[in-house]
Each structure stands twice: as structure tokens, then as C-alpha cells.
Amino acid sequence: MNHRRKIHDARLDDDGVAREEFRWNRSASGRRLIRVGCLALFILSGAVAAEEQDGDDLVEEALPQAREVGQVVIDEQNFDQWVYRGDAEATRRRFEALLRSRVDAAAQAGNLTEGQKEKLELAGRGDMRRFHERVEVLRLRFKSIRHDINAVQAFLQEIQPLQLAANGDPFGQGSLYARTLRRTLTADQAAEYARLDLERRRFRYQARIESVVAMLDNGLAFRDEQRQTIVTLLLENTSPPRQFGQYDQYVVLYQLQRIPDGKLEKILDPDQRQLLQRVMDRFQGIEPFLQQNGLLPDPADEEQAGTGDPRAAAENARKR
């Protein structure tokens, strides 16, 4: 238990702002409940998705204590804290900026007419409205159950996709925006857009790979040659996530796990292999989460990984 607490503290040093700002109605429930809430938020926090198993244990241990304190009513403000990290306005501004960026990116592909831009903006606003409608439906549900700690516990799991959406890109695959883009661009514009999108995704994926390798280097201490070889191995044998977002590093790690053993064995020393295995063990259970949330690479991209076929990759990007 103490050991787990230490892990929790260490995480707070780096990225604990959201958790430290977490607010509870303290009047009736007392400090124990605050701890339960913090632990629940700890589980839900994006940066610690892989810690879910440990976090579940902690909540399980703490809940009976919270139940003993009697009837509690959880403050309504917690809902915004969970979904928006406390700042709905910041999420709205981020969505607006993302939409503007998306339309600008499409405009880079060719001279979009005012009509085309308007269609895209309208579709994007439709995606934002859909998101806010989902939020309001769940807010109403929360209001009706906030006096029941067991129901709130289940509810925290239920809103996980919403949290992911609030921190993600509402204009990605399957969105109104994406569908409208496909229908709106001319063939030439679509081809150019696909080319630029592919370039952008490659740059982005390389950044994610280099960051993951640099973070592994904190503990595994790679020689420069090893670091470069692992980056190249990942670039050539793995594919970008379907949607980029806060779980990108887990997508990279998941794929690193799947690189045939022989290739990594040639690069790493025995002790580094052991340490890497220890990191991998912590992320063993991440696949269903990545799968459910549509974050794993497109199978078509995976097939082309390492084949170096830019035309096929561009075709996929166009369809996307």
C-alpha cells in the first residue's frame, strides 16, 4: 500500500494539477471521501490509464470506509471537473481552435471556395453541438444519482469515453466534419489534402516515437546508437494511431510490444531487455482500452508499415 502511495505521489509531481484541483463537498462526507474521489479521478486521469488495475484496488479498499460515513451528496461542480478538468470554457476554446486549424489545413490543400469553407465550419459546429448534447445528457444523469456513492462509482466509468472526447479531437474519423470533408473537396483538392495529411501524421508520429524512447531512456539508459535504432525500428514497423491524442504513447508502447523479439534482442543488452519487460508488463492490459476507444492503428496502415509504399499510405489517408 505504501509502495503504491509513493507511485501516486511521484505522479503528482509531474502532472497532478487536475487531481490537486479536484473539489468535493466537504460538509458531510469528511476527508475520507475526498480521498476516494481523488483515487477515482486518479483512475480516470488520462496520464495514468495504465495504472487502472492498481487504482481499482485502491478504490475497492477505500470505498467501504466511505460508505461507513453515511449519506453523502457529491457536489455538482465535480461533473465539470471530471469531464473538462474543471474548465468547460477552455475545452470550448480548444474545440474552436481545432476546428479553425482543421479548416485551415483543408485550405492549404487548394483554394477552397467560401462555400466549401462554410460547409466545413458548419459540420464542425455540428460535431461540437453533438458533444455538448452528450455532456448535458450525462450531467442530468449525474444530478439524479449524486447522492448514491455506489452509483457514482459506476458513473465514473460510464463517463470515461466523454472525458476522452473532451480531451481529444471531435473532428476525427466518423465525425460530421470528416464526412463533409470527403464530400466537399474536389478530386484534386482531396489528393493534395491526403498528401499533406500524410506528411503531418508522419511528423507527429515520429515525435511520439522519439518521446517514448526518450522517456524509456530515463531508466534504461540507451547508448545513442541503440536509441536511434529503436526509433528507426518503430518508424518502419509500426503505424500511427487512428486518432492522435493523449494516449499516443500507449499506442507506441503497445506496438513496441508486438515487434518480434529477435529484432529488439539484437539492439538491447540483457539488463535493458529485463527492464523494458518490466515497463511492458505494466501496460499488458492496455489493448482493450485502446481498442474500445478506436485508438489502435488502422489495420490497412499496419499492413503497409515497413513496406514503404507511399501511394497506398496516401490512399488510406485520403479515405480517412
Place this chain on the structure above:
Amino acid sequence: MNRPAGLACLILCLALAGPPMPLCAQDEKADQAVEKLSGREIQQQLRPLLAIERRFLRKLLDLTPEEEAELLKQEEQHLQDVSQKHAVAFVKLQQGTWRPEDGPADARQIVQKVLAAALASRLPEDQLTSYREEISRRAAGRRNAAARSIVVTLDENLVLTAAQREQLMESLTTNWNEAWALSLQMIQPGNEQFPEIPNDLIVPFLTDAQRKVWSSVPKIRMVNTELHVLGLPLQDFANEAEAVMPERDAKPARAK
């Protein structure tokens, strides 16, 4: 409260400290904060990094057990010296007054300096050079990874062209400041903030519309080296590094 937690609280308190003060008052406050940060606390932070770096050295330079024992002894002396200097840099980082001349901000670099100093009188020059070159290449790799992550975050907000991405990479890597990326985790997606990068390294490469967005983006000051491996405590990796590797016991002492 254990020491790392105490340290974290101190960092938080310092980060929440009030508005800018006159320079002499700032110096005084920095001195007081440094006094509170005992050398032991700093050393506790540095030790896991030292153990990991020592494992790296052991393999890179093929150290004999005698050499490593001597290195440990020397390292301990240098550690005492640098921990107080690091305390100054550390406190100045919290206060936003850190400059490169205050000494390395990144604890990793401090540890590398400790080891290089400890090795200086013990190893042949060619081996020392080999270590220095290797740490410089590793630092460059980390710098590139951090700069690319920053450009990606800029791209997500400003929709850069391929040429702009390249220009910004060049601008950031050639004018790199280690304090921008003490924690790589902090510049990954999900943290919608940028390090405190001077405008003149970014703005010249942006269009008017992009400049407007850039000016409204919140910037953060990083104050602490990332002391974990994708969330796993660094101490676990240090413990592993401390364990004696069996093949070392059989290795004969190197002829000097």
C-alpha cells in the same frame, strides 16, 4: 511526510509564491529557500539517476570492479559539492530567474557532470572523451525529441506547413534551452500548454493569423526533471542498476 513528498510540497509552495519582487528581495528569498533545501534532499533526488548513469558507464567503458569501486568513492565526494549548486539552480527554476550560468537545470546533466568529474583523474583521456561524446549525442537526441514534440503541439494549434515545421525545428534546436523540456511528459498531448519559449524564436515563422493564436496560448514554466519512466518510479530502475552483474566478478582489473 516522506522526503520526496516534502520536496514536492516545497516546490508547490514556491510555485504558488506571489508576484515578482525586487531583485535583492528575490535573492534573499532564493537564499532562504536554498537553505531549507538540504543537500540530503537534493542528493536523494540525484541518487537514482546516478545509479542508472553508472550502469550506463559500466557498459560503455567496460569498467572493472576496482574501477567502479573507485568511481563510487570519487562520485560521493563530487556529489556533496554539486548538490548545493543544484539546490540554487533548482530554486531559481521555481522562481523563474534561472539562467544557464546558474548551472544545469536538468538533474540528468548534473549527474553526468558528477560522473565525468569523478572519472577525470582515473580514466585514460580517450575513455573520458568517449563518455563525453556519448552524453553529448544522447542530449542531442533528447533535445530533438523535445523540440519535435513542441513543434507538433504548435502544429495542432496553428496548422503549420511542412516548411514552417522545419523552420521551427531548426529555430528551437539551435537556440535550445534545457529548461523547456525538463519533463517530456509535460509536452505530450493532453497538456495544452507550451514551455516559456521566447517569441522571437517562434513568431518570425508564423503568419499573422497564426501569431494571433500563438499569443493567446498559455505558457508554463517547468521546474522539475522527470524522475520516472512512463509513470514507473525511477528508483525501481536504479535498484536494478545497483544489483551486481554476475559477469563483472570474473573480470580482471585493467592494467593502468
